[in-house]
Amino acid sequence: MTHGVGLRLLLCSVTTVSAAWACGGSGPSSPSPQSTPTPTPAATVLSITGQTILSIGATSQLTARTPDGTTVTNVTWTSVTPAVATVTSDGVVKALAEGTTRIIASAPSASGGVNVLVQQSVSSTVVLTACTNIASPGHYVVDRDIPTGSPCFTISNVSGVQLDCLGHFMRAIVLDHASHTTVANCMVEANIKMTSVDDVTVSGSTITNGILWAVQSTNVGADDGIVIFNESGDVVEDNSISNFYDAGIEGVGALLGTRLTNNTMANLGVAGIASYWCTAWTNNSVQGNNVTSAPALAQIFYDTGPKCFGPIVPAAFSGNQFVANVFRNQVVGTGASSRRAGMSITIPGTVAGNLIQGNDLGTANGPYLTPLDGFIDGGGNICGPFDAVFSNFVCASGVSRASGRWSRR
Numbered sequence: 001m002t003h004g005v006g007l008r009l010l011l012c013s014v015t016t017v018s019a020a021w022a023c024g025g026s027g028p029s030s031p032s033p034q035s036t037p038t039p040t041p042a043a044t045v046l047s048i049t050g051q052t053i054l055s056i057g058a059t060s061q062l063t064a065r066t067p068d069g070t071t072v073t074n075v076t077w078t079s080v081t082p083a084v085a086t087v088t089s090d091g092v093v094k095a096l097a098e099g100t101t102r103i104i105a106s107a108p109s110a111s112g113g114v115n116v117l118v119q120q121s122v123s124s125t126v127v128l129t130a131c132t133n134i135a136s137p138g139h140y141v142v143d144r145d146i147p148t149g150s151p152c153f154t155i156s157n158v159s160g161v162q163l164d165c166l167g168h169f170m171r172a173i174v175l176d177h178a179s180h181t182t183v184a185n186c187m188v189e190a191n192i193k194m195t196s197v198d199d200v201t202v203s204g205s206t207i208t209n210g211i212l213w214a215v216q217s218t219n220v221g222a223d224d225g226i227v228i229f230n231e232s233g234d235v236v237e238d239n240s241i242s243n244f245y246d247a248g249i250e251g252v253g254a255l256l257g258t259r260l261t262n263n264t265m266a267n268l269g270v271a272g273i274a275s276y277w278c279t280a281w282t283n284n285s286v287q288g289n290n291v292t293s294a295p296a297l298a299q300i301f302y303d304t305g306p307k308c309f310g311p312i313v314p315a316a317f318s319g320n321q322f323v324a325n326v327f328r329n330q331v332v333g334t335g336a337s338s339r340r341a342g343m344s345i346t347i348p349g350t351v352a353g354n355l356i357q358g359n360d361l362g363t364a365n366g367p368y369l370t371p372l373d374g375f376i377d378g379g380g381n382i383c384g385p386f387d388a389v390f391s392n393f394v395c396a397s398g399v400s401r402a403s404g405r406w407s408r409r
Helices: none
Strands: 005-011 015-016 047-049 054-055 059-061 063-065 076-080 086-089 094-096 099-108 110-119 126-128 131-135 138-142 153-159 161-162 168-183 187-195 196-201 205-206 226-232 235-237 240-244 247-256 260-261 264-268 271-277 278-281 285-287 290-296 299-303 316-318 322-325 327-332 344-348 351-352 354-357 366-372 373-381
Touching: 047 110, 054 094, 059 285, 076 086, 086 099, 094 110, 153 161, 187 196, 196 226, 240 247, 264 271, 271 290
Parallel strands: 054 110, 126 138, 131 153, 138 161, 153 168, 161 168, 168 187, 168 196, 187 205, 187 226, 196 235, 205 240, 226 247, 235 260, 240 264, 247 271, 247 278, 260 285, 264 290, 271 299, 278 316, 285 322, 290 327, 299 344, 316 351, 322 354, 344 366, 354 373
Antiparallel strands: 005 015, 047 063, 059 094, 076 099, 086 094, 099 110
16 A cells, blocks of 8 residues: 555555655746757557467467557567477467467567466366365366455466456455466456466456545555566556555566556556555556546655565666556545645666656646656656646656655655
8 A cells, every 4th residue: 555545454454554745845946948859769568468378289379469459460479488389470379398488579669478388288177166276277267256255266376377257256366476377357346466476467357446435534445456566577457447545556566577558547545556665666567557536647656664575675666668658537535635746756776767658647747756867758748737846757848857846744
């Protein structure tokens, strides 16, 4: 949850936190006009879909899509480890030997990849009719709504699980030390929590808390929609996330090479995308998301404490991309100031090469980014009139300079 927002309840764990964010002081005057630099073009992150758990000798057709769902055909396909699986120029993978390889699709100004796991044999589909712990690889489908049990499904200490809920309802899903796993088409009340997982994809799901934070006096139910602790290579895309006291998607600790793309988030107490505890992000993509009725598109900073849930990770924020996200209907939120930046990223330590491009914040204040020289203005960003008290980044001008002050009290 946000450091500075009342009570936190995450999967039945309650913690009281007592700090608040506020804006204070009168900042310097607006930056003077400067020449407009050439915008840095953003590389589109392609989503790769298709069967990725194969038995030896099996084939699978992969498809590359842009964040808006458009199929891309003019791509070059390659396999990092062709001894495990090869891929044709049309994206057809053939499994040859046990192991894992990464299949990469490259196009002009766009690329993406997916891991393919090859096993001796792939189990037949397991039909789930009740809540359970999934500890064996294979393909699982849910054939009915399961209204009891929280969390309903726990996927732990396993690689190679494909869970398809087929649009059915359940209460909470937990992934713990899982890898090369997909969770799709689930209707989840409460949240999806992922801890120490690698190459996990959550897609096509609806996650809701079942309550409205706007009418709550205290935090009730799950705090965040999707929680990701110390992850690498994950994909969270095409999900609908709503009605959470804190964030739609919250990261904790180290996040590496993860894509948060094309998600729709609404009615949130703090932000669509958030990270507060031991934040260490490297080469992640936040692209094509739509956030409405929240205080901010993103709220990211660094703090330490028990909510790091493990060893303290040094602060870092490098090589991340925030591209083509949309933010509308800025609201006060849970204990927040009535006015704040539409996107706030404040990180000590190593901060470099983070791209901010083509984000539409509507009439909200522009981003507040610290240190500002750790961010690249790719151009095309839209926000309200520049206000140096709440923002230090000028939208739609190609110019961004430090000014103003963001205070904590």
